[in-house]
Amino acid sequence: MSHKAVILGNNYYIGLSAIRSLGKEGVHTVAMDYSEEDRYGAASKYCNEKIIVPHYQKETEKFIEALIDYAKKQEKKPVLIPCHDTYLEVIDAHLHEIKKYYLIPQTEQGLATKVMNKDTLHELAVKHGVRVPETVRIHEPNFKQRVEEEIKFPCLVKPFDSPTFVRVFRKKIFKVYNMQELEEALEQAKQANLEVFVQRIIPGFDDHMYTFDAYLNQESKVTHWTTCQKLRQYPINFGASVYTIQKYTPKLFEIGSNFLEGINYKGFAEIEFKKDEETGEFYLIEINARITNFNHLLYKVGLNFPYITYREMIGEPLEPKAVTETTNRAFWYGYEDLLAVxxxxxxxxxxxxxxxxxxFRPKAYAIWSIRDPKPAIAFTKHRVGKLLGGRKRG
Known part of the structure; x- marks a missing residue:
């Protein structure tokens, strides 16, 4: 019996994409979630097991126990693939304990959290010579003066802890246009007990957002990679990708590989950059330390990152590969792209x-698949149900 793959977080299309990417290669996939609600990823024909466990934040200890109990019952260690930042934070906090029972690429406890946290990521980037947007912390001397003179309005109020901020405010950032709006944003963050900082907006439309998507082996060397360009995101200007194309941008390999290898990162990572429309320089914006939104696009261009992870973890690594041409293929999440447009x-x-x-490009769809239609049907039923339910309550 081969190693199973346990996918955490299947109420979003990232988990669905991971299940499909692994299932198509014959891997036994296990959808592990805390609730049946909107669990459309588990409806995939490539999902072999469906398990409900305690909530990873509300009942963390019980969640860890359930995770380990499942692994103990298996003949071989499962490969663990978290598909949401908050799952990843919990796994990272208990990495050494969980690695006794699961195969996980990362070996340094806390590193995944460091690259997800905007404050520690900023420090790492500066240390390794990577450009980051100018930033002012709210407790620094002459804070307001520095915002007006160095950062300038409009500017961004961003959280150190992005997953919690998104959960509380349903957005990634606050964009403010004057000092009054800045003070109001800071007060909202304070009331939510969230630390934030103020950052300059790098000039350029959303199509100036680029990514470096890569896998680093257990020697912290990039073995698989490509680059992409966002065209649209939702919420607009400061949201998640809804229409992205694979586009070869060699400069990003130079910056991204040196940085990730320099911090001894292991496993999959996606670095988001923004290209300054005035200078042409690339600025590091954030890092996704788990499977990305447009994983299906990466799969379509020949980089099956969940399977690349799986194979290295079971000791049978795939041959290195880089997509160093522009395929013109696009990822499309039509549901949110309509809202974005x-x-x-x-x-x-x-x-x-x-x-x-x-x-007018060949597309990789977020949810829809003619060969695996049940997740799209489940997704549509849930959305229609919410819409009708909202109307009835009104």
Whole structure:
């Protein structure tokens, strides 16, 4: 019996994509979640087991116990693949304990959390010579003066702990246009007991967002990689990818590989960059230390990162591979892209003709698959149910 793959977080299309990516290669997949609600990823025909465990934050100790109890019953250590930041934080905090029972690429406890935390990531980037947007912390001397003179309005109020901030405010950042709005944003963060900082906005539309997607082996060497360019995101300007293309950008390999290898990172990582439209320089924005939103696009261009992870973890690594051409293939999350397009058009950032023209590319869909339709059906049923339920309550 071969090693199973346990996928954490299947109520979002990242988990669904991981299940499909592994299942298509014949890997026994296990969807592990805390609730059946909106668990459409587990509806995939490539999902072999469905397990409910205690909530990873509300009942952390019981969650860890359930995770370990499952692994103890297996003939071989399962490969563990978290598909959400908050799952990853819990795994990272208990890494040494969990690694006794699961195969996990990362070996340094706390490193995944460091790269997800904006404060510690900023320090690592500066230390390794990678550009990051100018930042002012709220307790620094002459804070307001520095914001007005160095950062300038409009600017961003960003959290150190992104997963918690998103959970509380349902957005990644606050964008503020003057000192009054800044003070209001800081007060909201204070009331939520969340630490934040103020950052300069790197000039450029959303299509100036790029990514370096890579896998680093147990020697912390990049073995598989490609680069992508976001065209649209939701919420617009400061959200998650909804329409992204694979585009070869060699400069990002130079910056990204040196940085990840320099911090001894292992496993999959996605570095998000923004290209300054005035200088052409790339600035590191954030790092995703788990399978990314457009994993299916990466799969379509020949980089099956969940399976690359699985194979190295079971001691049978795949041959190194880099996609060093522009395939023009796009990732498309149509449901949220419709909302994004509405926002872009209303704010005058895009015209309908530009949007329509962009769609004429071969696509990797977030949820829909003609060969595996049940997740899309489950997703649609849940969304329609919420819509009708909301109308009835109104």
């Amino acid at each position: 509405k926002g872009y058009v209303q704010t005058g950032q895009l015209k309908i003709g530009e949007v329509v023209k962009s769609l």
